[in-house]
Amino acid sequence: MSSTLPTQFKHPYAFNKKYKKSVAYFSMEFAIDQCLKIYSGGLGFLAGSHMRSAYDLKQNVIGIGVLWKQGYYDQYRKEDRMMGVMFQEKIFHFLEDTGIRFTIEISNHPVLVKAMFLNPETFGTAPMFFLSTDLPENDYLAQSTTFRLYDSDPNAKVAQCMVLGLGGAKLLDVLDYTPDRYHFNEAHALSGAFYLYKKFGHNLDKLKEKLVFTTHTPEEAGNEKHDINFLYNLSFFCGLPMAEVRAISGIHDSIFNHTLVGLRFSEKANGVSKLHGEVSRMMWEGYEGVCPITHITNAQNKKFWADPFLEEYRVANDMPGIVKRKTRLKQKLFDVVADQTGKLFNPQLLTIVWARRFAEYKRPDLIARDLVRFKRLMENTNMPIQLIFAGKPYPMDYGAINTFNSLAYLSRSFSNMAVLTGYELKLSRQLKEGADVWLNTPRVTREASGTSGMSAAMNGAVNVSTNDGWICEFYNNGINSFVLPTVDYQLPTYEQDALDLENLLNVLENEIIPTYYLNREKWNSIVSASLNSVSPFFDSSRMADEYYEKMYK
Numbered sequence: 247m248s249s250t251l252p253t254q255f256k257h258p259y260a261f262n263k264k265y266k267k268s269v270a271y272f273s274m275e276f277a278i279d280q281c282l283k284i285y286s287g288g289l290g291f292l293a294g295s296h297m298r299s300a301y302d303l304k305q306n307v308i309g310i311g312v313l314w315k316q317g318y319y320d321q322y323r324k325e326d327r328m329m330g331v332m333f334q335e336k337i338f339h340f341l342e343d344t345g346i347r348f349t350i351e352i353s354n355h356p357v358l359v360k361a362m363f364l365n366p367e368t369f370g371t372a373p374m375f376f377l378s379t380d381l382p383e384n385d386y387l388a389q390s391t392t393f394r395l396y397d398s399d400p401n402a403k404v405a406q407c408m409v410l411g412l413g414g415a416k417l418l419d420v421l422d423y424t425p426d427r428y429h430f431n432e433a434h435a436l437s438g439a440f441y442l443y444k445k446f447g448h449n450l451d452k453l454k455e456k457l458v459f460t461t462h463t464p465e466e467a468g469n470e471k472h473d474i475n476f477l478y479n480l481s482f483f484c485g486l487p488m489a490e491v492r493a494i495s496g497i498h499d500s501i502f503n504h505t506l507v508g509l510r511f512s513e514k515a516n517g518v519s520k521l522h523g524e525v526s527r528m529m530w531e532g533y534e535g536v537c538p539i540t541h542i543t544n545a546q547n548k549k550f551w552a553d554p555f556l557e558e559y560r561v562a563n564d565m566p567g568i569v570k571r572k573t574r575l576k577q578k579l580f581d582v583v584a585d586q587t588g589k590l591f592n593p594q595l596l597t598i599v600w601a602r603r604f605a606e607y608k609r610p611d612l613i614a615r616d617l618v619r620f621k622r623l624m625e626n627t628n629m630p631i632q633l634i635f636a637g638k639p640y641p642m643d644y645g646a647i648n649t650f651n652s653l654a655y656l657s658r659s660f661s662n663m664a665v666l667t668g669y670e671l672k673l674s675r676q677l678k679e680g681a682d683v684w685l686n687t688p689r690v691t692r693e694a695s696g697t698s699g700m701s702a703a704m705n706g707a708v709n710v711s712t713n714d715g716w717i718c719e720f721y722n723n724g725i726n727s728f729v730l731p732t733v734d735y736q737l738p739t740y741e742q743d744a745l746d747l748e749n750l751l752n753v754l755e756n757e758i759i760p761t762y763y764l765n766r767e768k769w770n771s772i773v774s775a776s777l778n779s780v781s782p783f784f785d786s787s788r789m790a791d792e793y794y795e796k797m798y799k
Contacts, residue, residue: 295697308425343362416441518695579680599634695715
């Protein structure tokens, strides 16, 4: 096996001597560009920034993902203005067919897999391979495995993970390429570890020497568990006998915890913020065989996310230029608001944005739960605000969809409130460019990192957040952001929510809104401090470098 890629897939640069060690980075989703719709949210945004920074730093990294034929889903408004879910075929003419075909076993049946290639020069990324089962030689069930990101059917979801893990590991063998490190970004690729265990002569120590693992969430839903016999029947363990699976994984009951086994199979693991590293160590400290867990705080690629004119004014310390450009960016966002909702927003007014994946623990509707105070806030004509929501719930998370629809319905009562559909890379950038305040409301310890606020800060938005995830390492309260007092996360959730709501409304009414309207000099100093303090630490070049320093050595 070679440590060099075949000529047609090679990196278009000489490697920086710091980053010569070869790494294959496996991720279920990558947000590379608006036109490559194979991502759902933060995990993909993070992975996409990582691949861009690998290119910028001339690192010896390749990316391995899945080519989702229908993407995550297309979000639209139904006739009653509520949210609709549409699955539509995506066609990517810029991807190159490698001509590579190979089979993997799923449910004891051969499934043909093809590999598509994203040239590094197309979007400025590391070389990337995307796997698909959408081939006429496969039956429809096998073809559909790579149709929808995060399929709701457990059989299909595990099969998808096998395409990424087992398929990705086998692809590298077909390429005659053995990297120095296999990096699993979340446990989705775990089936690949069983393939590698066999490849390395059933030597678990050899596997651990090669494998590193990033865990992204303390949420139960993000740390998947399945019945071990269910996985065995799906051929998840690459033909290993059950006794050997149990012996190497340490799973002796019926519940196979994917994250736990990922931590047992890896030499090193990391959480994605300082706080998340601490939470992860507490979560897994009682389990035997878990590898050391450090932290590498997530980051976003500034070159991709930051408006270049704002950045130019920031470097020149030109606050009038920043204000003028920010006003223009707000108007561009408000053109989208007008197009979607028929509401005309004013770029001179304080604009608050909540935009990210809709999930219960993120509490998108928190600000509106006290309707009396919310109405007073929205109807204040002396110091008016404008409020925008956007984000995609998981398409089968009916609770989150109901929250989205409830906010959409509430917005009918206010000309200064908008709920937008189509939250993907393009709209995400427009919202960050046009926001004065970037609102983040997860329950503390539940948000591993939450990177959207980083790219918002790169575009002159002021973060207002609970004290969770990355913000703990960024904020200087009242200087570059506003962070709510931390409530006791051991309280019942309804008590946490009530306290956080009270604190949020207080800081909006008593600090943020008056500062914007009555002390613009101070507001501008907060914007300036935010712009200047978000990088370089929260630029993904630091993150990509840190993975080499902490994980790949």
